[in-house]
Amino acid sequence: MSTKGYTLTERDLVPLSIGAAFLGTGGGGNPYLGMLRTREVIRSGGVARIVPLDALPDEAWVGAVGGIGAPVIGFEKIAEGGECYRAMRAVENATGKTMSALIPVEIGGANAMAPIIAAMMAGLPVIDGDGMGRAFPEGQMTTFSIYSDGRRDGPAALADDKGNVVVLQHAINAVWSERIMRTVTVAMGAGAGAAGAPMSMEFVRRAAIPNTITQAIEIGQTVVDARAKRQNVVERVVEATGGTLFFAGKVTDIRRELTGGFSRGQAVIAGIDQWAGAEGRIAIQNENLVLWIDGKPVITVPDLIINIELDTGEPLTTEVLRYGQRIAVIGLPAHDLLKTPEALDVIGPKAFGYPELTFSPLAFKRAAAA
């Protein structure tokens, strides 16, 4: 194995779970159980090596794995533990290619940990990066899919807690793959482990958002340290991430509805401090999609809109947002790979149902706001 990278320790896990929730931009599920599961595997002797994108040769095969299903299901029907591992092995069997490392599909939320657990079971390293640099709701919204270079979609595999394994030999595109995988997941009890087709390291180096596991740990560590030193958590996080505090206020209304299997809604925030009298509004579909201030769009996907609790710095998933919470809304520029024309077709505001909005990257907004 490469000498680059580092071994994840038990002490990294709480920071990683906080940072993963932060980068989850409201979605991705709560990483608490994933944190416990990773901890259990480490305690029983598992070794998680996190290696940078340049650690493996071009021809090495890398597998993207993650949990698929409804977050609330995961909280009740806790994983058997080997789901992602079995899905990964099924893909190897179907392709005849052996994985040299695993990589997260998304760094946001619970899926930051899934590949770490599977990699420990397989004795493989985890690539420090992911396919979103945040969380998005669907499989075709990864950079692995967006920059697939015309590779066919598949084979991919799903494995459940009971030992059922389904291999999707070929999907005509990523949207069909997502659709079929979700339907099978529901049959499996609405929670499963998923693995995509092996990707060459040469491709992963070009397509992955780099260093996001390390970034998540660092963000989480900043929150933990600021709390311990009783510093202003919001200020410290903004400094550490290079993000911008766009709004602070109290949640005064939450509207939710279910359309097409997704929870969509809006949060309304009454401004405080320098925003007193102003109204913030955030569109949510599992993740935070758009921030308006006094009716004017200020941040849109794929840039990151992150709600954290004002006092504790705890990242808030859209599921726990509620009346009366005092929150800070932080904006973080998305990685350049998420902002190309082909990426914006899939993960820009229009793709999420906001045809009237044009993505205008956050870095520009930050300069204007300053």
Add this chain to the structure above:
Amino acid sequence: MIRIGIDVGGTNTDAVAMDSSGVIAGIKASTTADVMTGVVNALRAILDASKLEADAIDAVMIGTTHFTNAVVQRRDLAQTAAVRLGLPATASLPPMVDWPDDLKAAIGNNAWLAHGGNEFDGRPVSDLDEAELLGIAAEIARRGIRSIAITSVFSPVSAEMERRAAEIFEKAIPGVYVTLSSEIGRIGLLERENAAIMNACLRELSTHVIEAFRAAISQTGIKGRFYLTQNDGTLMDAAFAEKFPVLTFASGPTNSMRGAAFLSGVKEAIVVDIGGTTSDVGSLHKGFPRQATTAVEVGGVRTNFRMPDVFSIGLGGGSRVVETANGIEVGPTSVGYKLLQDALIFGGSTLTTSDIAVASGSADLGDRAKVAHLKPEFIGKVREKMQQMLEGCVERSRLSDTPLPVIVVGGGSILVDGRIGELGVIKPNHYAVANAVGAAIAQVSGEVDRVYVLSQTTRDQALDDAKAQAVDAAVAAGAARETIEIVDVEDVPLAYLPGNATRIRIKAVGELHVD
């Protein structure tokens, strides 16, 4: 109906006598080391103060921190077996995986995983394996364990497997106590399982405590029925409380908020309960405290109890006031129950918030001459600091910009004089014993929390079904059917599930039915 409400706190045991027209009398007695002596003293004192005969009392309602303290202090806990039905699912995280080691050790760390459990839509994860459970039962018996907590995956959707397993264990180990997770908690396996295990480890203690309360009450000649208050502000009768001691956790803040609503007649408000060391602040909606939606820790263990969403700050009637280089500090340290010795107004040498209240003329307590040396400018600064602390936590508890009143209760209420921020303040009669009033007026509830698949039924049908189940649960718990109201409806769509699955949570509450 004449009732006595009792709140057994760390320092004081408060009692009130009430009839249908309101509070007849309220008293404060000292909590004693053996608790029961304090309860008997409080009962005698309230009978005296109210001039009621013991046999006129129809019911006694007790709010107690006894069981919470047992877990927090790791004492009187029984060896407990945790049995989870869900294999092959859930194997990645065994029972008690995130418990503090000392608590796990205190109850023996006995855990088993077995087959069973359901999917979100009711299908089995795997079938119950009777032989497997009999093997576990033999091992539990061999280890001499007397209390079992059974948790099955998605038991809030179908509790059948938990019930079947309980029958098998009860038959195999005669006289064993069994706690079912479906009777205690909500969706969220680890948290519900934690609550069930904590309940099981309190099961032997609860038998003794309930018996002792019963004896204390009968010593005073009272023959009425006796109830304990639970964490949602409703009652359980003594036999039920014996089976579900864990439901008494955090009933204190709930009782004080319910008492505040009753005493003031206001149902939409912010409540500030000021004790000797801390102030607890929460918001009332329809006369009930708003519930916390995130996991709550008790004794270092995550649970998903129906806890009131209460925020505490270190400001009470006994908080120390210190002038430092950085300005004035109020709390979080406190003279606590030694206020009557340590505060300046009582001849002590510690400057407390109560001294400031007396010095500023807003309270009449102790010897005012003993604080005459305090400069008006200093008094003004301390009052401003206290006001800021109160404003901050009240603001945090507000749900909207609607200007709600603030109800101030508890022994430390003398600290509040006038408005808090832009909000008006209500300090009701009997404010010092609001806890006990909340216990006395407590109602009876029933609750449902399950996932409905809306492609198989309409949303209205699902809501109606859940409401009917909640009402039946309230009746079963002792509510008079004709008084039952639905107080809480929450339906949360489950993302990523085709078929529009929705989780519905409903609570029904009614008046206590007394024959």
